[in-house]
Amino acid sequence: MTTVDSLGSKGVLNVDGAEYEIFRLNKVEGSQKLPYSLKILLENLLRTEDGKNITKDQIEALASWEPSADPSTEIQFTPARVLMQDFTGVPCVVDLATMREAITDLGGDPTLVNPLAPAELVIDHSVQIDHFGTPDAVERNVEIEYQRNGERYQFLRWGQTAFDDFKVVPPGMGIVHQVNIEYLARTVMTREVDGVLRAYPDTCVGTDSHTTMVNGLGVLGWGVGGIEAEAAMLGQPVSMLVPRVVGFKLTGEIPAGATATDVVLTITEMLREHGAVGKFVEFYGEGVGSVPLANRATIGNMSPEFGSTAAMFPIDDVTLGYLRLTGRSEENIRLVEAYAKEQGLWH
Known part of the structure; x- marks a missing residue:
């Protein structure tokens, strides 16, 4: 599939001597301020831009996203x-x-x-x-x-x-x-496109x-x-509207005597009270690093219970540790780390 690449975002990422074609988010003005989840959507549009269904106007509209604005721009998301x-x-x-x-x-x-x-x-x-x-x-x-x-x-x-x-x-x-x-x-992910290995x-x-x-x-x-x-x-x-994003800041650590279930149910209660229906929830803050991957997955699993479309945690050392624990290859883990840091997706 040929990409229009009207913003000139196509580039190369070198990881341990291997080259991967990527679409750089820093080529899009305003991308740095986007939440993690919307950066993923932005990369998706850059990579699948065809000038018809997915256009430069949609990319720029997503990059100029405002937290308080009501969803009005429709985009075409292509899942991997x-x-x-x-x-x-x-x-x-x-x-x-x-x-x-x-x-x-x-x-x-x-x-x-x-x-x-x-x-x-x-x-x-x-x-x-x-x-x-x-x-x-x-x-x-x-x-x-x-x-x-x-x-x-x-x-x-x-x-x-x-x-x-x-x-x-x-x-x-x-x-x-x-x-x-x-x-x-x-x-x-990696996939060969037109004879070139692409990472996304x-x-x-x-x-x-x-x-x-x-x-x-x-x-x-x-x-x-x-x-x-x-x-x-x-x-x-x-087809979807650019979603509202609810930021959920985590600080400190889980106190002694509190279980993962307590944390999950408390988060669910808080998000139901705030209102998260149809929105992306994104966890950030210094406390993210103290949340084990199993707990993150449990919180993500509860997303339908508090009504959000997704409940995202960023990529960090905890993510890499879990990939290593579950037997992913070191080549894949190094690619995940390098790609996340290059694209501003690292926490």
Whole structure:
């Protein structure tokens, strides 16, 4: 995909001898004052500018965002990937298969029908528990699950091999949000475009309202309906107004005797009272560094409970520590750090 790049933001980031194409936010006047979450949206517009759906005027309107202004500018957000759970994801794959069948009937090449955005489906919602309290309970439950839904899993296995950029996480691996932060989320994505390796922020839409759990890892994402997710898989952007952003300042440390649950519920109560419906919530301040990643993910997971679209934590040393803990490569971790610092996304 060719980018117009009317502001001349395209550049190169060198990390340990490897070169990545990036779209520099500092080339846009006013970008420095934007909240972390809106910087991610700004980079998204810079990278996908086509002069028609995504224009220079939209980019400049976002860069001149005012905290107190009512949302009025509509932008087109193109998520880096699509996350699905099995109840809503299977119909999406069925639709893709139906498209291939229609292309075949018309005499075309069915292999041309593929997701344009990486799509990941985690099987967790439909899994039933038949055995518990024994050492082999997990294995027995998984075995029964494959017997019970064998046809569906055969279809998904076919889908994973037939479609490009489509990955299926089998049952028994954990819930979709846990798998997302521990395994699927990249924080910074890389993708080859026109023969050049491009780096850009990991963003996602998911077919579950609690997709926002990944916000704790510095990844902007939220839940959408199945039709919107399918459209995103096919490369269609999500239309949205530039959101209001609620800053939530954290100072000090969690006092002795207070649990993570206490913190999460207190934050939820405060945001409900303030009003966060349809807004981005962004956590900042010296206290952010003392919030463990697990707590950040829990707070992000609660975003639908206080009505916000997303509840973002910035990228910092805690983020890198979690990426390292969960087995991400050192190459990826160094890229995340270098990219975040270069783009003003580091806390």
